[in-house]
Amino acid sequence: MAEELLRVTDLKMHFHTRDGVVKAVDGVSFTLSRGETLGVVGESGSGKSVTALTMMRLVPMPPGRVEGGEVMFKGRSLLDMTDAEIRSVRGNEIAMIFQDPMTSLNPVYRIGRQLAEPLMLHKGMNKAQAWERAVELLDLVGIPHSKERVRDYPHQFSGGMRQRVMIAMALACDPDILIADEPTTALDVTIQAQILELMQKLQKQMNSAIIMITHDLGVVADIADTVLVMYAGRPVEYGTADEVFYRPLHPYAWGLMDSIPRHDITSKSRLCPIKGQPPSLIDVPAGCAFSPRCPYAKDICHAEEPVFRRIEGEHGAACHFSGEPDFVRGDMICAGVSE
């Protein structure tokens, strides 16, 4: 068993707004070991990004407030650190890359300066050393003519190249954990594949762990070892990628699987989207948050919030019926949709 790097327990991040309390993250737990990749999936607004930002203490507070939970990184509590301590973790031991490479780099500074910044800050390098290392980092992420490109500005790079720069910047200090928040969403498909391949290659080289936040199940299937499925700020299923993909427990996960386009479906059948919309995080439905959209919902689902239960090993779900022998994935979600 590899060294455990991160243990998140029952993390809650609520936003206190004029319209009410937004429970953006409501009781998320997971662990992450060295060399492992965790995929966090869910629809927009399900709390994936806020979970990551909360761990890094990058959520503006107020309006945000940590309502409970614990984030232990190598035995240290990230939530209890002083500002100076958490800053020495950010960009150094835990680094992040973001969704939109077009806006995540500062347009008025050269790439080299932005790459050099964390090196000078965390590794105590002087400017010349840091710029030299910046060139190596550009080589590492496969940017040609790195010696010249390091003096370019972000607008002189394409989207895919900028995301490579972001990855180079995140990996500058050899972090233990790389949090990638939808790193491929803004890129076109061929570039997506290149970026994912690059991340996996570098992960092997550096033996770091990755938290891959995405709504793209294809990406998760490609690279994740474990998967956390989130819905309305709550974890609904957690397990290894094989378990979640081949033996999903939660009806929401079933719905997600059914909405993946597949090549083996005949041309007559349609994709089966999950009907309805994710709930407002201010007025989360009583009981199970997914119950209004769940074709299997019974009375208890509308009344009582299901607790997250482990069914087999670490694999578990937050559904009243998960694990019951006659509660199996059927064609019901698609019923009425097929022609």
Added chain:
Amino acid sequence: MLQYISRRLLQFVPVFFGVTLLLFFITTVLPGDPVRLRTGERAMSPAVYAELREAYGLNDPWYIQYVHYIGKLSKGDLGTSIYTGRPVTEILNDTYPYTMKLAFAAIIIEIIVGVAAGIISALKQYSWADMLVTLSTSIMVALPVFWLGLLLQYFFGIWLKDWTNGAFYLPVSGASSSQFPEWVHLILPAITLASVSTAYAARIMRSQLLEVIGQDYVRTAHAKGLSARKVLWDHSIKNAMIPVVTFIGLDLGAMLSGAILTETVFNWPGVGFTIFRAISGRDYPVVFGGVILVLIVVLVINLLVDISYAFLDPRIRYGGGAGE
């Protein structure tokens, strides 16, 4: 870049001729005779009158006058004032330094007070300091400059003098006196001239900084582990300053072209006040000389602002070629 600058300089030519032609044309439709105004109420003998008109070339059609004027201008001769008989270059030499002093004093106020107020206001959004800045800038923008000038004159020149029994007050007129050095004379006109621009600078700074603070690259800077102060100075304020610098640069151009209202209210002997008096006296050579000077200053400053833009914001590259 050189290509861009030379192209911009070429554009000066039609602008220059356009403005000067317009000026000469306007003199034909403006009522009033500069020669008659020279002697005021007193009568002038017809012979002297005719001689003076001939001497200043006022009997020629305006376009002939224009050609003559441009011919002399090309030799650096701006003519002489009809009113005082002094060469116009000499008058401008005497008055322009005062306009420059006033403009730079005002721009310094604008930079320090405007930018600082904007930054504080953005960082403490919705605090009482922010409310104060928002309210006072609204008032500043709405107050006519001459009215603010008169208020300041009344408060610091008269009310304060009475209240302190003459112990403390500020001069309200002119650029020199036996009691005060020149820089004290500069205080009230500079504040007056700076008021509206300072308010705008503060508002632009505030909104720009608020926008930049929400940008993804600021989040990236935080995620790198930079301290809040470094994120603010290195990754926020520089970006937010770009439009502010442009505004202040253009404003400097406007101020250097003579603040007619402020200079008039405070009898400040700058080029604005001079042009104002020359217009009232139909002293056309002085008006032309003053306007041409101001025109060149504005054109040059605008060009400098556009060039500085390229240095501040690497995304902007003039003249095509390099870049995207």
